[in-house]
Amino acid sequence: MSFHSMPSARNKIAAALLAVATLMGGVTLAQAETAKGGLPADAYKIPAKKLFGREKLPADLKAHSIGSYAKGCLAGGEAIPITDNAWQVMRLSRNRNWGHPDLIALVERLAREAKAAGEWNGLLVGDISQPRGGPMLTGHASHQIGLDADIWLTQMPNKVLSANERENMSATIVTKNRKEIDPKVWTENHARLIMRAAKYDRVARIFVHPPIKAELCKWAKGDRSWLAKVRPLYGHNYHFHIRMKCPEGVAGCKDQWTPKPKDGTGCGEELDYWMSDVPWKPRKADPNAPKPKPAPPLTLAGLPAECRAVIAAP
Numbered sequence: 001m002s003f004h005s006m007p008s009a010r011n012k013i014a015a016a017l018l019a020v021a022t023l024m025g026g027v028t029l030a031q032a033e034t035a036k037g038g039l040p041a042d043a044y045k046i047p048a049k050k051l052f053g054r055e056k057l058p059a060d061l062k063a064h065s066i067g068s069y070a071k072g073c074l075a076g077g078e079a080i081p082i083t084d085n086a087w088q089v090m091r092l093s094r095n096r097n098w099g100h101p102d103l104i105a106l107v108e109r110l111a112r113e114a115k116a117a118g119e120w121n122g123l124l125v126g127d128i129s130q131p132r133g134g135p136m137l138t139g140h141a142s143h144q145i146g147l148d149a150d151i152w153l154t155q156m157p158n159k160v161l162s163a164n165e166r167e168n169m170s171a172t173i174v175t176k177n178r179k180e181i182d183p184k185v186w187t188e189n190h191a192r193l194i195m196r197a198a199k200y201d202r203v204a205r206i207f208v209h210p211p212i213k214a215e216l217c218k219w220a221k222g223d224r225s226w227l228a229k230v231r232p233l234y235g236h237n238y239h240f241h242i243r244m245k246c247p248e249g250v251a252g253c254k255d256q257w258t259p260k261p262k263d264g265t266g267c268g269e270e271l272d273y274w275m276s277d278v279p280w281k282p283r284k285a286d287p288n289a290p291k292p293k294p295a296p297p298l299t300l301a302g303l304p305a306e307c308r309a310v311i312a313a314p
Helices: 009-023 029-038 048-053 101-116 163-168 188-198 210-219 225-229 269-275 306-312
Strands: 064-068 071-075 087-089 123-125 148-152 203-208 230-232 239-244
Touching (some): 071 306, 087 101, 101 123, 101 188, 101 239, 188 203, 188 210, 188 239, 203 210, 210 230, 225 230, 230 269
Antiparallel strands (some): 064 071, 148 239, 203 239
């Protein structure tokens, strides 16, 4: 029996009803367990990344970000159009241009406002989420609830990119190394784009490579409070990562914990740590210690109960 087939019409109806009820907040964990009657048994054995990774369309349910950024799923996902005069979506084969409608609206707003201000020719949009969110087959640990988006630090060209170009074109790295920005690539407009995104009230965090944060700290004048949202993190030397707050009034969505830096901007001790050698040093393994057993893959049972309804939904 294929994953998408249900044991009977009765189970299909039950699963659909359960999905609707669960996402309305009216189902307990114990009740949600009954979803097992509406899903094939192997759904609880297959790694969750494979279940969510093979879904091509969103769950036909009310929009709802479920769980946390790195452990959850997405109901009622919306796709950002792949081509607009203010943005284009990259890496189309991944089918990761889906997100909560609020995030899609935020990315579109950023693209249009930055272009209208003459700061950026148009966004090249990287990964957002899979159609139903959840763990990804490759890459990110986060991006699971439709509230994360990667924006390339490369301006959109003055043409519509072909499918081949979107698949193979490389993003521009704006740093020389983990401590230095590349002045031949980095411009003030890069800084203005990140600042614009950080100033949106619904943005919780923006992740950038450490020298980008250092450059922003040098550049920012006047009200510098927005810098507190911009956090240094490995692997963000060619794109920045927008993380949106949970939609207001939505139960079951866990917001990013965002303690404010001691200095109010993150340009002090926190940045000093990331610009040091400490976070980059590989950990020394004890050669006499037994090799740790690999953790078992995350399955549907390890995600919030509502995610069962998301997978079961049409």
